[in-house]
Amino acid sequence: FEAANHAMTTIATGGFSTGDRSFGSFRGAPEYVAVVFMILASLPFVRYVQILAGSPKPLLRDSQVRAFLAALLTIVALVVIHRLLAQGTAAHSALRESLFNITSIMTGTGYASTNYQLWGAFPVTVFFLVGLIGGCAGSTSCSVKVFRYQILLKAVANQIRRIQSPHGVYQLKYAGRRLSEDVLSSVMVFLTMFLLTLGIVSVLLSVTGLDLVTSVSGAATAIANVGPGLGAMIGPEGNFGGLSDAAKWILLSAMLVGRLELLVVFVLFTSRFWRA
Secondary structure: OHHHHHHHHHHOOOOOOOOOOHHHHOOOHHHHHHHHHHHHHOOOHHHHHHHHOOOOHHHHHOHHHHHHHHHHHHHHHHHHHHHHHHHOOOHHHHHHHHHHHHHHHHOOOOOOOOOHHHHOHHHHHHHHHHOOOOOOOOOOOOOOOHHHHHHHHHHHHHHHHHHHOOOOOOOOEEOOEEOOHHHHHHHHHHHHHHHHHHHHHHHHHHHOOOOHHHHHHHHHHHHOOOOOOOOOOOOOOOOOOOOOHHHHHHHHHHHHHHHOOOHHHHHOOOHHHHHO
């Protein structure tokens, strides 16, 4: 029963558990198995179709897959090193706990096997930020997603080159294809709306009486569809049951907006949509 339920919520990067301790009741091998499938669920599903058709190369050549895996491994390594040096944590425990929990938050699954808020300020900051990354486009993962950050970085680098050589001609490319202005604009608008929505939801939550950490992390985890936030109330060992009804309605709305990737919802509030 537990294996079947956790298998479904792992593949769906949903993160619901059959127990109050989330994944804290399953230590060792189950954590590593879950890590593998959380990662697989965060990669583009179209690549699996191509693999079944006998063509595994597109998966290996996909820039967002490489970027996602590189970012995940780098972040895990940094947190493991911090725990080894700053806390003297046993190497195996530091690796297992860091790998599982960071993968869970970054992929938007939302499992927690331990209270990572006790690891120090640096890991807590990392956990907040990785929840805003997400997996690859075309996966079950939510949040901003890797490809948008890749395009953003390319746009920033391109703008720096323009400043250095204003008479040069530069083309933005992604995955070997030229990026159109429409694609670039949609990414920038999405990122802007994501930050704007994060700010608005944070303010609304603070109006209900929540502290800064709970408000901001609650807004972020709701919009990104991650799960646990930060703080004593909604952290990895807490839950959202103690929040006021007003806060729950705000978070409910934020989750829907985030799951539908913001712009689709905001279009509904334009007069042009209803006239059409």
